[in-house]
Amino acid sequence: MQYVPFGKLGFEISRLGFGAMRIPMIEENGERHPDTARGVELIRHAIDQGVNYVDTAYVYSERHNEEMVGEALKGGYREKVKIATKLACPFVESREDMNKMLDEQLKKLGVNCIDFYLLHALNRDRWEKMKALGATEFLDEAVKDGRIKYPSFSFHDKYEVFEEILTAYDWQMAQIQFNYLDINEQAGLRGLRLAGRRNVPIVVMEPLRGGALASPPPEVKKILDRYPEKRSAHEWAFRYVGHFEQVAVQLSGMSTREMVDDNLKIFDDVKVGGMTENDLRMIGRLRAAYKKRMPIGCTGCAYCVPCPKGVRIPKLFATYNESKMFDKPEALARNYGYYMKNEADASRCVNCGLCEKQCPQALPIRQWLQTVHKEATENK
Numbered sequence: 001m002q003y004v005p006f007g008k009l010g011f012e013i014s015r016l017g018f019g020a021m022r023i024p025m026i027e028e029n030g031e032r033h034p035d036t037a038r039g040v041e042l043i044r045h046a047i048d049q050g051v052n053y054v055d056t057a058y059v060y061s062e063r064h065n066e067e068m069v070g071e072a073l074k075g076g077y078r079e080k081v082k083i084a085t086k087l088a089c090p091f092v093e094s095r096e097d098m099n100k101m102l103d104e105q106l107k108k109l110g111v112n113c114i115d116f117y118l119l120h121a122l123n124r125d126r127w128e129k130m131k132a133l134g135a136t137e138f139l140d141e142a143v144k145d146g147r148i149k150y151p152s153f154s155f156h157d158k159y160e161v162f163e164e165i166l167t168a169y170d171w172q173m174a175q176i177q178f179n180y181l182d183i184n185e186q187a188g189l190r191g192l193r194l195a196g197r198r199n200v201p202i203v204v205m206e207p208l209r210g211g212a213l214a215s216p217p218p219e220v221k222k223i224l225d226r227y228p229e230k231r232s233a234h235e236w237a238f239r240y241v242g243h244f245e246q247v248a249v250q251l252s253g254m255s256t257r258e259m260v261d262d263n264l265k266i267f268d269d270v271k272v273g274g275m276t277e278n279d280l281r282m283i284g285r286l287r288a289a290y291k292k293r294m295p296i297g298c299t300g301c302a303y304c305v306p307c308p309k310g311v312r313i314p315k316l317f318a319t320y321n322e323s324k325m326f327d328k329p330e331a332l333a334r335n336y337g338y339y340m341k342n343e344a345d346a347s348r349c350v351n352c353g354l355c356e357k358q359c360p361q362a363l364p365i366r367q368w369l370q371t372v373h374k375e376a377t378e379n380k
Helices: 036-048 065-072 095-109 124-133 135-144 159-166 188-197 218-226 233-242 257-267 277-292 313-325 329-341 354-358 365-378
Strands: 003-005 012-014 016-019 025-028 031-034 053-055 082-087 114-122 148-155 173-177 202-205 247-252
Touching: 012 016, 012 247, 016 036, 016 257, 031 036, 031 065, 036 065, 036 257, 065 082, 065 095, 082 095, 095 114, 095 135, 114 124, 114 135, 114 173, 124 135, 124 159, 135 148, 148 159, 159 173, 159 188, 173 188, 188 202, 218 233, 218 277, 233 247, 233 257, 233 277, 247 257, 313 329, 313 365, 329 365, 354 365
Parallel strands: 016 053, 016 247, 053 082, 082 114, 114 148, 148 173, 173 202, 202 247
Antiparallel strands: 003 012, 025 031
């Protein structure tokens, strides 16, 4: 296992972190909860092999994940790791709610103090809400009274929002989605480098894009097969993220013993600066091959919205492109259902054409909306 200093905090952290969100679920007496026996075995095995960072959250596993992690950390394991969990911002409406949730989490985890406490999945709207409710003051108080050590946040929005949040408070860590496809999405490479300049360590979620990068389509696999250095698709993805000095930890949602052991072997050799120039060029070819699979040339500029009927055009196109990129029609049907439920799907289009007049790419938006709706509902 490779270890790196965790920013300015004075300790070293394993480059592989255990993301507990994907522990398998079971159902007993009509209630779903994580398979605690399996979760405990997997987490402890990873810790025994050198992993010293475990990530959970209030909302994971239908709010039972923290209890499972708490079981795993009994018997002396708590002292071997740093724990990260998160304040569920959508369920908070007051400072009192924040304190109640944190106290509940401490009880579930069976600990007196949480190492990394994150404002969960911040975007523009959630950040504004948290500021109005005094979340940073709450974090300061929780540090002062000893319930948490390191105030942090996780993030899903554009770079400009990330920059605003990162520079607004003395954060001890930021958690972002980052992988070789997302270098210009969300916080992206710019956010990674900004955090480095501010000496804020980065924990990366989704280094495999939810596992998608581990199962490449044929044209991507062909590039890997032709490359002289033979590694699995998921190892290349991990090595790419680990190449950047700003990244302290990569989270992997490991759900089997085989996954844990494979990742442990990979992270024995995931090093900062470990990619050669040829490696990076090859990764660029992988990225281009994935992007080529995206049929709609939408850049996400959002000039086409707001739609007078509320159709979320860029979001629908992104969902469609993702399904094509990874050959996942079932994901299109599932995600499209969310927009139907919120009356923002393509069927709301009245063919007015206002969106096409605003599109810098001159896309046939109305035609693509029909295609998206047809394929999404056919596969549902």
